[in-house]
Amino acid sequence: MTRREDCLAMDESDGLAQFRNEFFLPEGIIYLDGNSLGARPRAALERARQVVELEWGEDLVRSWNTAGWFELPVKLGDKLAPLIGAGRGEVVVSDSTSINLFKALAAALHIQAGRGSTAGRRFIVSERDNFPTDLYIAQGLARWLDRGYQLRLVDTPDELPSAIDQDVAAVLLTHVNYRSGRLLDMDALTRHAHQQGALAIWDLAHSAGAVPVDLAGADADFAVGCTYKYLNGGPGAPAFIWVAPRLMPSFSHPLSGWWGHAAPFAMQADFQACPTIRSALCGTQPTVSLSLVECGLDIFARTDMAALRRKSLAMTDLFIDLVEHRCAAHPLELATPRAHAQRGSHVSFRHPHGYAIVQALIEKGVIGDYREPQIMRFGFTPLYLRFVDVWDAVDALARILDQQAYDVNRVPQAVT
């Protein structure tokens, strides 16, 4: 079994170790929740001061031009693009993932209607286990369109190929499952969807900055995702949306606000969509928050996803191995696939008292989180975590379990 000294040695020879200095991490905390809210890049504090004090304070409304505020959604999209296998001018950072899901799904259904293929294509395929907002947005849009669209939900990924048939208009899947950390085969599922005439929308909330993604290579149709998770953009930072270039000419969504207009400052009465990815924008963005997204992306620009993936897998392997050895006497059940090809960058274990144990860990300075039902979730962010953190986190978990040092009567807080 790996010893603490072995972990210290692994950190010594870790080529990514220097990136930890780019983040502020509070003393005495092991942060295993970067999959929910990424840690703060040190540069974000100075950037926030600059935006608030100088760009807003001194330059006022001139900053839309002089500080590049107006171009920010596209500029950030270009910086994000290499992390998801997209090109320049194909991504914008804007709005929330939920809103971008709405735009992407509406656009997909609109394209299908334009192909005249809606008559038989009534279904939107997803997983019952998908993140709820993805399902809720699809339900809301289907209800609103009132054209007979229905969700077809599968219980396991194995059922996806047979569920995606010629009655399907769009497939709405999350690449890395938020609960189990299971990674889907984007290439194979997109190919299958296309063979059946369906369009594929990928939610990359737990993928962008966590695992290598190649949207172009997979020939995907649309993608959305968060910047506040692995991309370290800050709480509630705007999300992203990508549209395959070959679909741009037919891309259209109902949130046709003025920022998506071909000439926003022509102030015309009729909407005319911008022919570029700008048409995915709706209205004025939260510029302070948007500005901070750049700090995280600039750190990613200095490394590559292949190196991050190697360290991520080494960390999740180590975590699984240590937990299984040191906590073998306890009723823990691994919810994350062991196969690397099916694993994202977080690891989940089920335990009947999962919530209470996670709270006890947080009190010891090891921050993970909890998702119903019974899932203890631990995120591994190779940019700022050390192998010794993995060892120390398991040590804390083993002690809490051995000593039953958790309160099973805890009432969950609003955010678990």
Ligand SMILES: *Cc1c(COP(=O)(O)O)cnc(C)c1O
């Ligand atoms: C985190 C997450 C979201 C969050 O959506 P918001 O609109 O930012 O609240 C959406 N989808 C998935 C799969 C997620 O993991």
